Amino acid sequence: MPSNADAAEAARLLRYGLQPRLVPANDDQYTELVRRYRVDTDFRTLVEHVAIGLGLEVMDAGQFGVVLGAPRDGPFAYRLAEHRRRTNVGYEERLLHGLCFLAVAVRCFPQPAMLEEIEVRRVSVAAVDDFMRAVCEELRRRHGNADPRDDQPELEQAWRIWLRRNAVRQTPDGRRTPSSTRGMLSQVFELLDEQGMVQRRSDEEGGVYVTRTRFRLQVRELAATEGFQMLREVAVGVDGTPSDGTGA
């Protein structure tokens, strides 16, 4: 039976986990709590239950800290509208924003085996954008360039939406607009940086970043699997059969 002190410690470990840029090596108490989580089964179970109650999910705890997931219906889930301080964000903007995250992950870990490697990866705004354009251009080649129906914009295939956006657009005073794909990618990288998942290395190529372990774990443990599952569910709705991986 866990004591009150144990419950406080479990919650404290989750509090550390909500500060993604903090690493145990720089905090003795954090180090001790991570060690306890790893070796004390009762404590581990307690932490996991406190997390569930809060609307969190513990995915990993190790030398890089506690890696948490935030289920979509919980209070900690990231919502684009809240981030933009707006009441609502249209599906097109949400899609492009999500594609940016996916594109960064694909560019860093094109093969599943790479999600197992502990090496740091380097990635830049320009490289991700060029990569996405090449992927979308290839889809244009495969699917043909027939124009979509004007009265049902939501049926337009996703690759067309990426290609329709300019890579770079500048305001008259030289600032890059956030509506261009590179502008959106810059914002996505900044958010990943705030979340302790990448580190900015230089300003070249629109911003060069290197990945942190936390990003790899977040993609491997949660995003890849959940994205894949949702894709399967959605694909069933498109053609009545599960997707076969060649697109809907």
Add this chain to the structure above:
Amino acid sequence: MASPAPRSPVGMEPSAGSDERAATESPFARRLKALLRTVPFHELEATKPYRSGDWDAYDLRALALLAVDTVVDHMEIDRGIGFHAIVAVLEDAASRVVAGRDADELRTVATTVVEHLLNEDAGRSARPLRYVDLSGEGQAVWQRSDVRILVEHEERDGSISLRATPEAINVLVGAIDVDVASQQEADEVLLEVQLRRGRVQSAEQLAQRARLLSVQYTERLRRQLDMAQQDLERIDWDGALERELDEAYRHLDDCMAREQRILAYAWRMQEAADTTEQREILAATAMAVDECLGRHLRLHRELMPARRSLLAEQERQRLSAPVSLTLPPALLSEILDPLLCLPALMAAKVSDVFTTAVVGPITPRLLQLDALVAALLQPRVARDMTPGDAEPRVLVDQATLDQIFDDESRRRVHDVLLRATASGPARLGDVVDASRTPDGSGMLIADLCVLTSLWAYAAETYDSADGDVDLATAGITAECDGRPLPDHGPYRGDDLVLRRAEAT
């Protein structure tokens, strides 16, 4: 869509040259592979002519070797040299060869060398190099050896640093594929013998090599501990780690005892040496051995808690249910490609799920009521509005303005406005409509009409010496009757009623 392939259990990482595969390789194949490890160095030099700029003066092979040397020198169990620091070292080295070159060029050269060693062009994957082992009797086949020179790691304190791979260190220790632990033992035994025989020159060489081997050994063990700590649930627990750790303890104990003996002997010899040269060589030998000893001591200290927690974890896993070991789906072929082919609305549902999962938890910002009330009740700070304190903001400079609106367009706007108001008051909305042309070329005139009318409605204070901003307002006044502008075009807000000045 293919279901994810089963994830194979990840065992202990094979050590360079000491795994079973290496043991069955012919000496010919091992020497050939040692040669292959220098390929990245030669590639750099060979591709020099194809790079933009005059790179002929730089010895890129030497810079690459210096990069590996420097990385190795900084490799400790929990820290190493960072990317910017190694680039700075190479920049400095390059500047010693070519004086007076541009700093940007030096940085580009240095960065190119480091990124080539990281194999940046191929997404940092290992270089697959092919070779044929011709030592056997039968049919010879092409084989593949994966070569990596430098890699980047996140350290425990969150910093990111470079590390040389065991293959790269092999290049430095004499291009021979060796079993690190046994080679280190052999070298140190030989070093002791050489010292006793008074062969100080070869003793120093051996000491330097022992130093590199200790770095290599540390790195090997560190990678294994890292893998084990990060991927405990994927470790193939058959006692391999326990055996490795016990073996590492024994090896380190032996090494440290021997190094202390060699050190004591080297110091005694140094005191008794006849020549300065001998004394210097012995001092260098002692320093190298001392570095080995320090490194092994730190490693020994590190092993103790790691071993304790890993074994506790192992015990826990023996008692708990086995976890499913499957590879995550391929992000490109199994998620991105099919997603991009979906209709946008459905694709957004999938990308939403991916986004929430990858970003992780965001701590909600809570509104602090007391702080909000205090802020709202605070008396307004009286601002000093004395004109002239603040620099006037120049939104668009005169030169740009002149480029956009030339004299001809000003004259046309003047005509448009005077014509429109010739027979009485006119509405700005109508004037804008009238000045537009189907091909869009009238937009400029419409823009200028709006600006002119705004100026006539509420002219800003300006100094006429600043330039000709009064443009065409001379004959026009404007006032607002509260009706909005017709809702089309880029303009928003109240419509204005324009009149000729003499008519009011």
